[in-house]
Amino acid sequence: MASSSSLSLSSPHFPSSSGLRSRSQRDPAEAVVSIQARKWWPGRSGSAAAVAAAVRKRYKGTAMREKKLAEMIEKKVEEAKAACEGEERRGSDGCKVAWDEVEEVSQAMARLRRRLAESDRDPLDAFCQENPETDECRVYDE
Amino acid sequence: MAVCTVYTTPSLHSPCSVSNPTKTSFGFNQRQQVIFYTSGRGSRRRGGKKISEALYCSAEAKTVVIGLAADSGCGKSTFMRRLTSVFGGAAEPPKGGNPDSNTLISDTTTVICLDDYHSLDRTGRKEKGVTALDPRANNFDLMYEQVKALKEGVAVDKPIYNHVTGLLDPPELIQPPKILVIEGLHPMFDPRVRDLLDFSIYLDISNEVKFAWKIQRDMAERGHSLESIKASIEARKPDFDAYIDPQKQYADAVIEVLPTQLIPDDNEGKVLRVRLIMKEGSKYFSPVYLFDEGSTISWIPCGRKLTCSYPGIKFFYGPDTYFSHEVSVLEMDGQFDRLDELIYVESHLSNISTKFYGEVTQQLLKHADFPGSNNGTGLFQTIVGLKIRDLYEQIVAEKAAAPTEATKV
Numbered sequence: 001m002a003s004s005s006s007l008s009l010s011s012p013h014f015p016s017s018s019g020l021r022s023r024s025q026r027d028p029a030e031a032v033v034s035i036q037a038r039k040w041w042p043g044r045s046g047s048a049a050a051v052a053a054a055v056r057k058r059y060k061g062t063a064m065r066e067k068k069l070a071e072m073i074e075k076k077v078e079e080a081k082a083a084c085e086g087e088e089r090r091g092s093d094g095c096k097v098a099w100d101e102v103e104e105v106s107q108a109m110a111r112l113r114r115r116l117a118e119s120d121r122d123p124l125d126a127f128c129q130e131n132p133e134t135d136e137c138r139v140y141d142e
Numbered sequence: 143m144a145v146c147t148v149y150t151t152p153s154l155h156s157p158c159s160v161s162n163p164t165k166t167s168f169g170f171n172q173r174q175q176v177i178f179y180t181s182g183r184g185s186r187r188r189g190g191k192k193i194s195e196a197l198y199c200s201a202e203a204k205t206v207v208i209g210l211a212a213d214s215g216c217g218k219s220t221f222m223r224r225l226t227s228v229f230g231g232a233a234e235p236p237k238g239g240n241p242d243s244n245t246l247i248s249d250t251t252t253v254i255c256l257d258d259y260h261s262l263d264r265t266g267r268k269e270k271g272v273t274a275l276d277p278r279a280n281n282f283d284l285m286y287e288q289v290k291a292l293k294e295g296v297a298v299d300k301p302i303y304n305h306v307t308g309l310l311d312p313p314e315l316i317q318p319p320k321i322l323v324i325e326g327l328h329p330m331f332d333p334r335v336r337d338l339l340d341f342s343i344y345l346d347i348s349n350e351v352k353f354a355w356k357i358q359r360d361m362a363e364r365g366h367s368l369e370s371i372k373a374s375i376e377a378r379k380p381d382f383d384a385y386i387d388p389q390k391q392y393a394d395a396v397i398e399v400l401p402t403q404l405i406p407d408d409n410e411g412k413v414l415r416v417r418l419i420m421k422e423g424s425k426y427f428s429p430v431y432l433f434d435e436g437s438t439i440s441w442i443p444c445g446r447k448l449t450c451s452y453p454g455i456k457f458f459y460g461p462d463t464y465f466s467h468e469v470s471v472l473e474m475d476g477q478f479d480r481l482d483e484l485i486y487v488e489s490h491l492s493n494i495s496t497k498f499y500g501e502v503t504q505q506l507l508k509h510a511d512f513p514g515s516n517n518g519t520g521l522f523q524t525i526v527g528l529k530i531r532d533l534y535e536q537i538v539a540e541k542a543a544a545p546t547e548a549t550k551v
Contacts, residue, residue, distance in 0.1 A: 065306055073365045075365075077365040078365070096273055097268055099373060100267075100273035100274055100374075106356075106360050110360070111305075124241050126237040127239075127241040129238075131238075
């Protein structure tokens with residue numbers, strides 16, 4: 001890969017390596033590094049490659065949370081619609097609690113998305129530095 | 143028995159110097175330390191002037207408590223990020239503990255999410271048929287006890303409400319910070335907690351804007367649609383109106399977010415009209431004003447000196463009554479397009495508690511990617527942050543200037 005300047009952001013000729021996201025397309029050097037780093041599960045430190053990968057790896061725990069929240073949103077919207085179906089149920093306690101649950105998980109999802117978007121570090125970064133052996137801290141291969 | 147004689151230049155960045163090795167912990171209650179600094183150390187920051195600083199004299203290391211009422215969930219809300227940025231540093235979740243903790247900690251500030259005081263977890267609320275908005279789902283006794291303890295300089299084991307699992311997790315230890323922010327749905331609901339607050343803010347989002355924001359937030363999620371978003375807002379509205387909304391009468395500052403009046407029939411919610419309603423007569427809080435305090439001003443900054451693009455910017459300032467107390471209202475409708483608009487507006491505002499000319503602009507630019515950075519929400523959130531900083535420094539200065547009180551242990 002040509003390690004030309006990263007100004008070639010929108011170059012259509014950029015090789016897209018094995019499903020890496022557009023971020024790596026901006027900087028060819030980074031793209032190389034993160035391919036190599038995938039061999040370094042579960043994220044042992046000790047080389048520049050692993051360190052660079054450590055900046056951007058995703059932990060299983062974060063992926064699990066994202067998946068779980070997405071499923072909960074879908075499920076709870078359905079439950080809420082059912083809980084408010086019909087004359088007696090509309091406006092009932094069950095109905096408003098169900099929509100409150102939808103709001104709760106929607107907020108939690110929005111918060112997770114914001115944390116993922118605004119930082120290169122995974123939200124579980126600090127936790128996984130202290131607890132690298134847990135299942136949650138396995139590096140997630142997307 | 144500690145004696146503290148002090149002259150202080152109180153600052154959020156005063157290092158807490160202690161004679162034992164635990165100097166990194168700001169919040170420790172140094173009951174028997176007498177720390178007296180003279181000149182030299184402090185002069186660096188004050189351009190060479192000889193200033194004496196004395197810090198943390200015994201039990202009077204006071205924590206300033208701020209309440210923020212908002213319905214947007216906790217943790218890294220934009221307001222919180224702006225606030226902690228004004229004080230310096232970024233607030234991060236506590237390292238190493240429960241990864242689902244809602245708490246944020248920076249050098250000077252700890253932000254606690256009041257959802258942690260839920261007495262009922264998700265299952266419990268479903269069984270009892272109460273929403274999270276309902277006071278019956280919250281343990282106000284514990285909230286009061288712990289906020290009081292932190293305010294007095296005592297660390298607490300605070301429960302954690304896990305928003306992913308919907309369960310109450312084992313507690314985390316919270317050290318008393320310089321500034322404690324309690325954020326959530328009910329910071330001003332319980333009168334005892336209300337009395338502990340040194341300053342309180344209520345974020346009052348109108349229904350149309352709430353709807354537009356929730357659409358932006360949720361539309362891309364599988365399962366959501368315009369109908370589900372609307373239904374969720376409507377189903378929660380009765381409890382919201384009964385339990386959350388009435389708190390705004392107690393707030394020192396209300397930030398009201400409304401649809402713009404500059405664009406007829408605008409329903410995108412992108413251009414906003416934001417009103418900063420400030421209580422008069424608060425000891426440490428002097429309301430922001432335009433041109434002439436107490437008068438009524440209508441101001442369109444765009445004109446010969448400043449060109450703005452559509453739809454422009456419109457300001458209003460004036461006295462009013464809000465829930466039968468005296469307030470001053472500063473209102474901005476429209477958006478900033480360019481840096482020079484920002485600085486121009488800033489130069490015409492008074493009582494904004496900046497430490498240097500252009501500080502508001504600088505703060506807004508620093509976080510230009512935050513939502514609301516180009517309109518009244520960002521502007522007023524930043525200004526409120528500066529007012530809180532000013533309030534903190536006043537309180538600390540007052541405490542330090544009362545040495546006889548400091549001898550009480």
